Structures are given as C-alpha cells and as structure tokens.
Amino acid sequence: xxxxxxLHKSFGDNEVLKGIDAKVDEQEVVCxxxxxxxxxxxxxxxxxxxxxITAGEVTIDGDVITDPKVNINEIRSQVGMVFQHFNLFPHKxxxxxxxxxxxxxxxxxxxxxxxxxxxxxxxxxxxDKADAYPDSLSGGQKQRVAIARSLAMEPKVMLFDEPTSxxxxxxxGDVLQVMKxxxxxxxxxxxxxxxxxxxxxxxxxxxxxxEGIVMEEGDPNQIFDDPQNPRTQEFLSKIL
Amino acid sequence: MIEYxxxxxxxxxxxxxxxxxxxxxxxxxxxxxxxxxxxxxxxLGRLSKYSIIRAISTVYVExxxxxxxxxxxxxxxxxxxxxNIGELTSAIIAITINAGAYIAEIVRGAVHSIDxxxxxxxRSVGLTEKQTMRYIIWxxxxxxxxPPLGNQFIISLKDTSLFSVIAVAEVLYMGxxxxxxxxxxxxxxxxxxxxxxIITIPTSIILRRVERKLDV
Ligand SMILES: Nc1ncnc2c1ncn2[C@@H]1O[C@H](COP(=O)(O)OP(=O)(O)OP(=O)(O)O)[C@@H](O)[C@H]1O
Ligand SMILES: [Mg+2]
Numbered sequence: 001x002x003x004x005x006x007l008h009k010s011f012g013d014n015e016v017l018k019g020i021d022a023k024v025d026e027q028e029v030v031c032x033x034x035x036x037x038x039x040x041x042x043x044x045x046x047x048x049x050x051x052x053i054t055a056g057e058v059t060i061d062g063d064v065i066t067d068p069k070v071n072i073n074e075i076r077s078q079v080g081m082v083f084q085h086f087n088l089f090p091h092k093x094x095x096x097x098x099x100x101x102x103x104x105x106x107x108x109x110x111x112x113x114x115x116x117x118x119x120x121x122x123x124x125x126x127x128d129k130a131d132a133y134p135d136s137l138s139g140g141q142k143q144r145v146a147i148a149r150s151l152a153m154e155p156k157v158m159l160f161d162e163p164t165s166x167x168x169x170x171x172x173g174d175v176l177q178v179m180k181x182x183x184x185x186x187x188x189x190x191x192x193x194x195x196x197x198x199x200x201x202x203x204x205x206x207x208x209x210x211e212g213i214v215m216e217e218g219d220p221n222q223i224f225d226d227p228q229n230p231r232t233q234e235f236l237s238k239i240l
Numbered sequence: 241m242i243e244y245x246x247x248x249x250x251x252x253x254x255x256x257x258x259x260x261x262x263x264x265x266x267x268x269x270x271x272x273x274x275x276x277x278x279x280x281x282x283x284l285g286r287l288s289k290y291s292i293i294r295a296i297s298t299v300y301v302e303x304x305x306x307x308x309x310x311x312x313x314x315x316x317x318x319x320x321x322x323x324n325i326g327e328l329t330s331a332i333i334a335i336t337i338n339a340g341a342y343i344a345e346i347v348r349g350a351v352h353s354i355d356x357x358x359x360x361x362x363r364s365v366g367l368t369e370k371q372t373m374r375y376i377i378w379x380x381x382x383x384x385x386x387p388p389l390g391n392q393f394i395i396s397l398k399d400t401s402l403f404s405v406i407a408v409a410e411v412l413y414m415g416x417x418x419x420x421x422x423x424x425x426x427x428x429x430x431x432x433x434x435x436x437x438i439i440t441i442p443t444s445i446i447l448r449r450v451e452r453k454l455d456v
Binding site for chain 1: 365379
C-alpha cells in the first residue's frame with residue numbers, strides 16, 4: 001500500500017529525515033516509535049505531502065506521490081491524518097467538521113454528506129454530539145471526531161500522529177478502542193505512538209526511528225521485549 | 241440658562257455640524273469599506289509565498305504607515321490635479337489608502353494567529369489552499385479582526401478632520417465655518433467634539449461587548 005524509498009527531508013540545512021525506507025502492506029498497522037525530534041511527525045507529514053519532500057520516492061496505492069505532476073489534493077484526500085492536537089475546526093459543529101471535506105472536495109450534497117457522517121459518528125461513539133461545537137467536547141471526544149472527519153473522506157490509509165498523547169489518561173482508552181476497531185476492519189494504518197499496549201495488541205510491525213532513520217523494525221513483541229539495537233534498548237528503557 | 245443655550249453655538253451650530261457629520265461618516269464608511277478590501281489583499285499579500293507579492297505589500301504598508309495622513313491627502317489632492325478628482329474623492333482615497341495599510345496589518349496578524357494545525361487539517365482532508373483559506377482560516381481570522389477593525393473605524397473617523405485643509409465639508413470644517421462667522425470658537429469646538437463623541441463612545445462600548453462575546 002505504501003512504499004517509501006530513500007526518503008530525505010531537510011529544513012534548510014537541518015536534515016531531519018536521512019534516507020527512510022519503509023513498506024506498509026494493505027491492511028497492515030505499523031507503529032512508529034522513537035525519541036522526540038527523531039523525525040516521526042515529519043515522516044508522517046511527508047506521507048500526505050504536508051511537507052514537500054527533499055528527495056526520495058513515496059508510492060501510495062500505486063501512485064507515485066512524489067511525482068511533481070501528481071494532484072496533491074487528490075492524494076491528500078485519500079490519506080487521512082489524525083493530529084496530536086485534534087485540529088478540529090472550532091467554528092463548525094461536529095457534523096460540519098465531518099462533512100466539510102466530502103462536500104467541498106468530493107462535491108457531494110450536504111444531505112448525502114450528513115447521511116454518511118452520522119453512522120461514522122455512531123461508530124466513534126458520539127452519535128449524540130452531531131450539533132455540538134468542538135469547544136464543548138473533551139479531548140478524547142475531540143479526537144474521535146477528528147478520526148470520523150478523516151474517515152468521511154474514505155481514505156485508503158490513515159496516519160495517526162501521537163493521537164492520545166495530549167489526552168488525560170482516562171480518555172485514552174476510548175480513542176485507542178476506535179483505532180483498534182478500525183484496524184480490525186482492515187484499515188491500513190501508520191501510527192506514531194508510545195502506547196505499547198496498543199502497539200503490541202494491534203500493531204503488525206513497529207519501526208523504531210532515531211536521528212532521521214529507521215534504526216530497527218520488527219514484530220511488536222520482539223521490539224519491545226527483545227530489542228536488538230542498543231539505541232532501541234536505551235530508548236525503551238527510558239519510556240518503560 | 242436655557243435661553244442662553246438656545247441662543248448660542250451650543251444649539252445653533254447643530255444643523256451645520258449635523259451636515260458635516262453626515263459627510264464625515266460617509267467618507268469614513270466608504271473609505272473603510274474600500275480600505276478593508278485593499279487591506280485584505282495587502283495583508284494576505286504579506287503572507288504570500290511569492291516574494292514579489294510580499295515585497296509590494298510590505299512597501300505599501302510601510303510607506304503608508306511611515307508617512308502622515310495629512311501629507312498623503314495633500315499628495316492625492318494636489319498631486320493628482322491633472323485628473324482633477326475633487327476634494328471628496330481625494331478624501332475617500334486618502335482614507336482608503338491609509339486605513340488599508342493598517343487593516344493589512346490587522347488582517348495579517350489575525351490570519352497569522354490562527355493555529356497552523358487548522359491549515360494542515362484543512363489540507364489533509366483534501367481542501368485546496370484557497371478552500372482552506374475560505375472555509376477554515378478566514379472565518380476564524382475574521383472574528384479576531386472585528387475588534388481592531390472597530391478601533392480603526394474610530395481612528396479613521398477622527399482622521400477625516402484633517403481633510404478640512406482641502407475644504408472637505410466634514411464636521412470640523414463646518415465648525416470652523418460656523419465660528420468664523422459668529423466668533424463663538426469655544427462653544428463651537430465643544431460641539432464638534434460632542435459630535436465625534438456621539439459616534440466614538442457608543443462604538444467603543446459596542447466593541448467591548450462584541451469582544452467579550454466573541455471571546456477573542
Ligand atoms: N517546519 C519545520 N521547520 C524547521 N524544522 C522543523 C520543522 N518541523 C520539524 N522540524 C525539526 O525536525 C526535527 C524532527 O521533528 P519531528 O516533529 O518530526 O520530530 P518527532 O519525532 O515527531 O518529535 P516529537 O516526539 O517531539 O513529536 C526536529 O528537530 C524539529 O526541530
Ligand atoms: Mg511529533
């Protein structure tokens with residue numbers, strides 16, 4: 001589903017991604033872990049071209065998205081992204097947050113978009129919040145709306161950038177549950193997270209990133225219980 | 241007492257000043273409306289990814305803010321005499337250009353203050369740059385522009401008094417005409433100020449309410 005070949009990304013002189021190779025198969029859930037500043041967010045953002053890529057090639061579902069001729073907006077609409085700080089649109093109600101993309105990008109009618117959005121809201125457990133404004137929701141509810149907003153575009157891939165790290169601990173579970181359900185339905189997912197329980201239970205593979213490269217990758221149980229690379233060992237000893 | 245008031249500039253100047261105030265408001269409102277359009281372009285221009293557009297916008301804003309509005313209006317009035325646009329048009333152009341520069345900064349600041357994440361969220365659901373601006377950034381930024389725009393209204397309203405130098409019959413000019421005839425300078429000027437305050441104080445109060453309501 002996703003193939004990344006020798007991906008480089010620099011901000012000015014600062015090379016943040018130093019040649020990433022990765023593959024994500026269809027229906028696979030890949031978790032990305034690594035220390036702060038190692039380039040995890042930048043990596044995800046490159047996958048939906050929120051950053052322009054300095055060098056390398058990224059293919060998503062057969063489309064070479066790094067090709068300059070590619071329609072960026074179309075690519076983005078096929079790749080859902082969930083942010084650490086939700087980034088809901090505060091001036092729009094929950095349902096409007098969800099329908100904006102389908103109405104403006106897919107050009108379907110408001111009615112149709114609403115009809116499609118309501119089951120999504122139910123799915124994330126917020127069927128009764130359609131007309132609420134984001135400010136009235138808890139962090140966990142906001143994040144679930146954000147997930148529904150992404151799903152409304154019927155993406156082929158979902159990217160999650162530390163979706164639970166801005167949440168109070170008691171709100172994390174609901175969000176992880178929604179993500180788990182998604183994974184079980186066969187969504188292809190790339191998840192930056194330090195939730196080891198989630199990575200072990202739901203993840204098919206874990207990538208450990210450090211200093212702009214993938215230092216180690218493997219089965220979640222192997223990475224967490226028996227890391228081979230000393231950097232991975234050091235990192236895990238700190239977060240556990 | 242009442243008789244004295246009724247017989248002095250405190251009362252008798254009112255019809256003249258009222259006429260002047262109508263013109264003052266007309267210049268301010270038309271000028272600010274056009275200034276907002278100009279300012280929106282210049283403000284967004286300063287955030288453009290094209291350096292030439294940024295440069296043009298910046299030069300406009302800095303030159304305008306760095307020179308007195310009185311010089312600007314004289315420049316427009318006398319400098320453009322070839323086309324003879326008249327004093328009223330000159331006044332409106334002066335307010336447009338002058339307020340436009342300040343509004344550009346208001347627009348730029350408001351747009352800039354919207355969290356980058358909003359832009360990214362818009363783009364990541366597939367909206368184009370323009371759609372993101374129109375449906376996500378601008379509505380939120382516009383709310384934040386309202387209080388400073390109200391402020392600019394008050395500033396521009398007072399700035400119109402400078403146009404008495406080119407004989408625009410705004411409220412101060414009308415006041416001068418009145419006291420030149422009656423020599424009641426003090427009384428007339430008091431009334432001129434009262435006319436300004438009748439507009440500016442309620443505007444301030446409304447603004448503060450709006451500000452609280454918008455929670456910006
Ligand atoms: N827009 C930007 N401009 C300049 N430098 C940036 C930009 N975005 C990220 N960086 C730099 O790139 C490096 C990697 O950042 P990134 O956000 O990808 O790390 P991360 O692994 O997601 O860290 P964290 O766990 O703290 O979220 C950092 O050193 C950061 O300062
Ligand atoms: Mg990050």
